Amino acid sequence: MLSHRFLSAACCVCVLTAACAPTPKPPASTVDHSAHEHNHAHGSSTPALVVFEDLAGELPAGQPTLVTFHLEQDGKRVEKLEPTHEKLMHLILVRDALDEFLHLHPQVSDEGQAEIELTVPEPGSYHVYVDFQPKGGQAGTARTTMKVAGDARPATELKTNAPGEVIAGELRAEIAITAGDEGKSQTITFHLKDGQTGEPVKDLEPYLGAMGHLVVIQAATKDYIHAHPEHGAAATSNVAFEVHTPASGQYVGWAQFQRGGDVMTVPFVFAVP
Ligand SMILES: [Cu+2]
Numbered sequence: 489m490l491s492h493r494f495l496s497a498a499c500c501v502c503v504l505t506a507a508c509a510p511t512p513k514p515p516a517s518t519v520d521h522s523a524h525e526h527n528h529a530h531g532s533s534t535p536a537l538v539v540f541e542d543l544a545g546e547l548p549a550g551q552p553t554l555v556t557f558h559l560e561q562d563g564k565r566v567e568k569l570e571p572t573h574e575k576l577m578h579l580i581l582v583r584d585a586l587d588e589f590l591h592l593h594p595q596v597s598d599e600g601q602a603e604i605e606l607t608v609p610e611p612g613s614y615h616v617y618v619d620f621q622p623k624g625g626q627a628g629t630a631r632t633t634m635k636v637a638g639d640a641r642p643a644t645e646l647k648t649n650a651p652g653e654v655i656a657g658e659l660r661a662e663i664a665i666t667a668g669d670e671g672k673s674q675t676i677t678f679h680l681k682d683g684q685t686g687e688p689v690k691d692l693e694p695y696l697g698a699m700g701h702l703v704v705i706q707a708a709t710k711d712y713i714h715a716h717p718e719h720g721a722a723a724t725s726n727v728a729f730e731v732h733t734p735a736s737g738q739y740v741g742w743a744q745f746q747r748g749g750d751v752m753t754v755p756f757v758f759a760v761p
Pocket of ligand 1: 578579591696
């Protein structure tokens with residue numbers, strides 16, 4: 489069990505997965521109902537879908553392409569949205585090999601129509617996740633898949649590298665992981681140092697209203713777990729996230745931090761025994 493002090497210092501959004509869902513996972517697009525770490529109450533709604541409106545077939549690789557889509561929940565188009573973390577929708581694309589990651593914010597109309605110019609450099613199959621919160625409803629993640637045309641680079645075996653040090657451009661991240669809640673959650677702490685000097689960073693800026701942003705994908709199921717540190721946390725070189733880990737196995741994470749107006753992405757792989 490996590491201490492109260494910890495819970496007040498970090499927030500998390502966990503996602504219900506096949507492991508804790510009562511019925512087998514549908515084969516196509518599914519939603520993961522977001523729920524708090526210790527509250528696995530199932531929402532009343534059925535899985536939400538990302539519905540592309542003009543994407544016939546494959547997206548061309550490396551070419552900016554205007555893509556429109558909307559979300560559907562309970563068979564109905566989701567129109568009115570509440571911003572979460574400063575945006576109406578967070579669009580995440582992850583290649584099936586878990587080696588490519590994009591995090592974008594589409595323009596969203598009052599009718600729930602989303603529009604984004606999408607440039608995906610690497611061919612392959614992608615999992616598409618959209619974080620959203622319907623007005624007056626529960627936050628959730630809508631899903632679908634898409635293909636990016638071209639010769640897809642073959643997947644390589646995922647190598648667990650966290651806990652450990654990951655160098656991502658101007659950022660050197662020492663990643664520490666502490667299991668809690670009998671292994672069902674992990675506290676992932678990033679000790680951030682300057683890539684050049686190795687000194688703890690002093691210039692971390694809020695990104696999307698928090699001191700960091702973390703997406704975690706469960707490698708086996710491609711289920712999506714989104715986590716944020718405490719909103720408005722004081723500037724520090726250490727940022728901790730609490731991440732729900734429903735099953736043993738490998739997880740791939742992409743942590744994002746902002747310095748000097750630039751967003752830096754730290755990819756990492758960890759395993760839950
Ligand atoms: Cu976002």
